[in-house]
Amino acid sequence: EVxxxxxxxxxxxxxxxxxxxxxxxxxxFDDYDMHWVRQAPGKGLEWVSGIDWRGSDIGYADTxxxxxxxxxxxxxxxxxxxxxxxRVEDTALYYCAQDLTPRVTGDQPLHHWGQGTLVTxxx
Amino acid sequence: xxxxxQPPSVSVAPGKTATIxxxxxxxxxxxxxxxxxxxxxxxxxxxxxxxDRPSGIPERFSGxxxxxxxxxxxxxxxxxxEADYYCQVLGGNSFHPRVFGxxxxxxxx
Numbered sequence: 319e320v321x322x323x324x325x326x327x328x329x330x331x332x333x334x335x336x337x338x339x340x341x342x343x344x345x346x347f348d349d350y351d352m353h354w355v356r357q358a359p360g361k362g363l364e365w366v367s368g369i370d371w372r373g374s375d376i377g378y379a380d381t382x383x384x385x386x387x388x389x390x391x392x393x394x395x396x397x398x399x400x401x402x403x404x405r406v407e408d409t410a411l412y413y414c415a416q417d418l419t420p421r422v423t424g425d426q427p428l429h430h431w432g433q434g435t436l437v438t439x440x441x
Numbered sequence: 442x443x444x445x446x447q448p449p450s451v452s453v454a455p456g457k458t459a460t461i462x463x464x465x466x467x468x469x470x471x472x473x474x475x476x477x478x479x480x481x482x483x484x485x486x487x488x489x490x491x492x493d494r495p496s497g498i499p500e501r502f503s504g505x506x507x508x509x510x511x512x513x514x515x516x517x518x519x520x521x522x523e524a525d526y527y528c529q530v531l532g533g534n535s536f537h538p539r540v541f542g543x544x545x546x547x548x549x550x
Contacts, residue, residue, distance in 0.1 A: 351536060353539065355484075355539075362525075362527065362541060362542075362543050362544040363476070363478075363484065363527050363529075363541040363544070364541065365537075365538055365539035365540065365541060367537075368536060368537045368538075368539065370536065375535065375536065377533075377535065377536065377537025377538055378537075378538075379538055380442070413483060413484075417536075418486075418489065423535075423536045424531075424535075424536050425471075425472050425530075425531040425536070426536070427474035427486050427489035427490070427529070428474070428476070428484075428486065428529070428539070429486055429495070431483040431484055431485075432483065433483055434483060
């Protein structure tokens, strides 16, 4: 059974930093592209960032580029999101999600999702 | 950046067919993926590459994509289908960015 478990969400002041983690199990983590998707309270889904299975191709949404950094440790089956310069508008539930097809970097759906970790940015 | 437009809400009686649209410029040239999200739960992939169903998704869920509109169709709707539905495409030329529609709340009357 595929499991994605996020952690690291917290209440932080504007301008602060957080590091989110996602631990994967039930599949060969190092074969899959991975993503972070967020959902502000009562709002829709917003793709935040993605990283290919090798860790060499990385993308960011315009809203977070320059402030957030995605990485992965395939030896620990883990995905990370370093969030700096946090803003009130970054308040959201952050999901970790896995692409559908192993070792394919391209147009893929997000197949498995974690339950999310809540980031609240407020003074 | 690429924009996807969904109706905020759709209502349907039990046993009837629900149609949820996703509009985008020449969306018919892109692959569209659909997600279902029930309150308090993570999204679930229900259709991918316009009309393929993941394992475990009923045949009642189907899709099409042409021109400027992609469509998710749910036949024989029941109360368990009440949820938010999101369409998603690849907005760029690599594997990012992924673009979501604003979501459609499906209400079963």
